[in-house]
Amino acid sequence: MSLSDIDCTTCGACCFGTHDRYVALLPEDRGRAIPLDATSEIDGRRFLRMCGGHCAQLTRTPDARLVCGIYEVRPEACRAFRAGSFECLKARQHRGHLAEAMRTxxxxxxxxxxxxxxxxxxxxxxxxxxxxxxxxxxxxxxxxPRSRPRA
Known part of the structure; x- marks a missing residue:
């Protein structure tokens, strides 16, 4: 699979995580207009809020694509996740079925x-x-009620 074959809006596997600390906000994110209700605070740190095993910002469109609700201001951790990278392929392998279930x-x-x-x-x-x-x-x-034929 080449990088040009990967369309993130038909996948979304990288947005699925098993815990509430899946996507941490970093110092680089301070200047971004990430809505406060898109995040949660745990032990004094901010993280993207998770819902149902995936980032709460992951949204299914009417044409069955999965898109980020805050794509333009998404955190650095999301920006660093590159389509076609080792991490991307692993996410597709391990969580692709979850994304597929959300798309369907x-x-x-x-x-x-x-x-x-x-x-x-x-x-x-x-x-x-x-x-x-x-x-x-x-x-x-x-x-x-249907009548039974007589024998």
Missing amino acids: PAPVPLSETSTILVSAIDAPSELKGPEADLPPAHVIASKP
Whole structure:
């Protein structure tokens, strides 16, 4: 894999870490406008805030890319992490599956969508006009039992 083959916005594995001290802010970061709510303080030092096993600034875009929410002002530790480096390839090897899971939206189970649909439809007090005479959603959603063929 060459450096030109690596697109950080289709990966994000380097943003995954196992502890809250994963990305420390360094003296070089003092002049950067890193939002205070993007950081946390631990034992008198500042770190990028982690959430769900990854940097809280890692964001999934509608087109399934992973991007940094503070890219322009990101800390020195993030700037020093080079695409295609040994560390990058190791992050991809060990945490790439986590980034892939974040890029891939989880399907909504049918039971949850059915409940949402029933809840949205089953509001007779809000119905006006011809829709007011419709049966409740649970009647519409239920199916009669299938009869078994006689032997």
